[in-house]
Amino acid sequence: MKAELHAAEGYRLGSLRRYGILDTPREADFDEVVTVASAVCATPISVVNLIDQGRQWFKAEVGLGVRETPLDSSICAHAILQPGLFIVPDTMLDHRFCDNALVVGDPHFRFYAGALLQTPEGFPLGTVCVLDFKPRELDETQKAFLRLMANQVMKLLELRRIIATEHVARVQAEELAKERETLMREGDHRLMNSLQLVQSILALQSRTASSEETKAQLDMASNRVLAIATVHKQLHLTGSLEEIEIDAFLRRLCESLKHTAPAQITAIDVTAESTKLRSDIASGMGMLVAELVANSFKYAYPPGHPGSVAVDFRRTSGGWRLEVSDEGRGLPEGFDIDQSKGFGMQVVKAFVRRLDAKLTVFSRPGRTAFEINGIQG
Missing domain, CATH: 3.30.450.40 (GAF domain)
Known part of the structure; x- marks a missing residue:
């Protein structure tokens, strides 16, 4: 109809x-x-x-x-x-x-x-x-979150309208650029606070979940929100609206992810070159790290078998390389990333496509690595 x-x-x-x-x-x-x-x-x-x-x-x-x-x-x-x-x-x-x-x-x-x-x-x-x-x-929680996101989009649209109409006529170009940055920073700050609130709600629900399956799903959603919130926090810390210090960002993100790790995870080791990436690239990279680290939390080490997860970022001659790896039991025999229907792997593949990058998976008992090579930055 x-x-x-x-x-x-x-x-x-x-x-x-x-x-x-x-x-x-x-x-x-x-x-x-x-x-x-x-x-x-x-x-x-x-x-x-x-x-x-x-x-x-x-x-x-x-x-x-x-x-x-x-x-x-x-x-x-x-x-x-x-x-x-x-x-x-x-x-x-x-x-x-x-x-x-x-x-x-x-x-x-x-x-x-x-x-x-x-x-x-x-x-x-x-x-x-x-x-x-x-x-x-x-x-x-999901209903409340959708309403929250609709309100956030309207705030972004209102900022656009204010910038386009009220300010253009009465300020010089340099003053306009400065005010636009202030307004965008305020919008970014509000979004960061909203995301942190949602992440806290999800974390609270996870702690009181009645089943391990529900807890795992809430932790996964919490990690995804956390990745985006950390991007916004890093934007404020660096004073930039467009670029992020990727080494500081990855370390802060992994420090936060460690709070959701099961007991057998001893550390998340981060090795990253000091360099800047566009905020949209860093955002996608953060989501990839959150998904892949959570995957290692869930599957790499059985209870009672301690181990760590490693995150490695470096510049390459053609762009950049990100690797998330562990020394656990490896992926199931016959695992094919292209055929995987799991929601987490669908998210990973979606962000690899968004970053115009290439994903390679290596796995055997004692080492599993997801390697992403990108050309943008």
Whole structure:
């Protein structure tokens, strides 16, 4: 079923266009929102979706691989007509979507949850949404997190609008650049605080989890949020909005990850050259380290068999090389990273693609290493 137009569609579209966001390039701040949303909600797809005339356009996305799709099959076009958080536990059981082309055909969406992006004047622009290929629900923490991310996206959009309208007319170029940096730093600071709050909630839930499986899932989500929060903390410590000292960043990240390690993990040894990388590259690298270190925590050493995990970063003639390794029992016989369906390995492969890098896996009893070689920086 095609969604009806908003009651004030003309005003809504005018409000959307005043933000100057449509058809702009990808940006790390928005990419991080969908990355963390997908990780916390454990969904393969997450999108910052804006409903334009005749199309839905994605400022950021994980798991789709496209920047826009026609409006006729849009679930978000229905979501912007609803207040707050719109959840469809099973699209096949909802008369609005059971004949939707994206539900009955590829990619066969079965679950949708979207938090409304709404202007201060009350006009809906789109959603921060997550999707899955199977029916499911979100818990209260995940619902609260989606609302939090929608609020964060609106703050970023408001900062854009303020910079583009109110300040350009009354300040000189040098003053504008300085004020823009202050505003962006404030937005970055708020996001960092929000991420740290979510990470603390997940860590608290992990400590009180009723089963080891639930604890492991919460620890994994906590580590993903921690990786992004650490990037933002490092941005503030270095005083840069664009580059990060990668050695200090990796050491701080691994110090934090050690708090979630099982008893048999004796250390996370970090060896890293002192160099700077773009913040978006460091962000992706942080997510890779968090995933791979957590993988070693879970599988490398059985209880009662102590061991360590190593993280090594260095510049190469063609770019950079990151390796996460352990001296544990090795990967299962016949393990193929390209065929692996585990969510953690899917996250790893997604970030390797985002970094335009190459992943190589070495494994035998006594040594397992994930090596990532990249050319950007």
